[in-house]
């Protein structure tokens with residue numbers, strides 16, 4: 068008899084294989100990973116449980132939950148939107164309709180700035196950071212968890228994103244060193260910082276039109292698009308950063324793969340020098356650090 072995904076009484080191992088098969092048959096690229104995340108979420112298990120106890124029976128409620136999650140994934144909802152959270156730099160961050168899903172590429176920026184910030188902290192220098200366009204709070208919270216002396220202000224134009232970031236700080240035990248502000252770039256930001264960090268929107272209107280439906284339907288447009296040339300946010304940050312940067316401070320930015328030259332030129336015009344750059348795991352230009 069043909070088996071259907073998510074049938075009560077099946078084993079964990081069987082339901083995982085079947086969920087993976089259904090996703091692969093629908094042409095979903097990360098079928099294995101997505102199946103694992105769906106089954107683990109619905110059965111409150113982790114990766115080791117299926118290895119340790121592949122024959123564990125799946126209850127009726129769990130089977131129904133798997134079916135419901137699988138249907139949403141097959142309808143095109145990204146797996147982390149379905150789960151409601153995504154991991155970033157070892158932290159689990161809640162998502163909301165106002166936040167971008169934090170992407171692994173953004174860890175490149177965190178990796179690039181951490182050695183400078185660690186050095187400053189080790190030398191007893193202050194480490195006050197501003198995360199502009201914080202979304203889930205990903206960049207600021209990753210720095211705070213790595214540098215216990217650091218304090219962060221997290222700003223976003225979307226009140227819902229600021230609220231999500233505040234909640235993520237709380238659930239990750241970092242809220243004592245984390246402040247939030249609703250702000251159009253530097254509009255409502257006060258004070259000076261040792262590092263201004265940002266993964267701003269950086270795609271063009273034309274690139275947006277060509278994005279996959281899954282991204283367009285679930286990531287907020289203002290988290291992605293920055294005008295006709297994709298550089299509007301960098302212009303705003305380059306123009307406003309000097310007023311909020313302490314002497315010796317840095318500006319760390321995520322960039323689009325083709326933007327290194329243009330973003331560097333924008334910051335040079337405002338009196339900055341490029342101190343450092345890094346590529347992501349795919350070898351594409353992904354993060355820049357400027358100083359004055």
Ligand SMILES: C[S@@+](CC[C@H](N)C(=O)[O-])C[C@H]1O[C@@H](n2cnc3c(N)ncnc32)[C@H](O)[C@@H]1O
Nearest residue numbers: 167169200201202223224251252266267268290
């Ligand atoms: C690419 S997302 C980055 C989110 C998060 N930092 C991350 O890396 O996952 C860009 C963020 O910038 C915010 N944003 C867009 N325009 C803004 C503006 N004018 N002022 C402040 N934030 C803005 C968006 O709401 C969004 O959260």
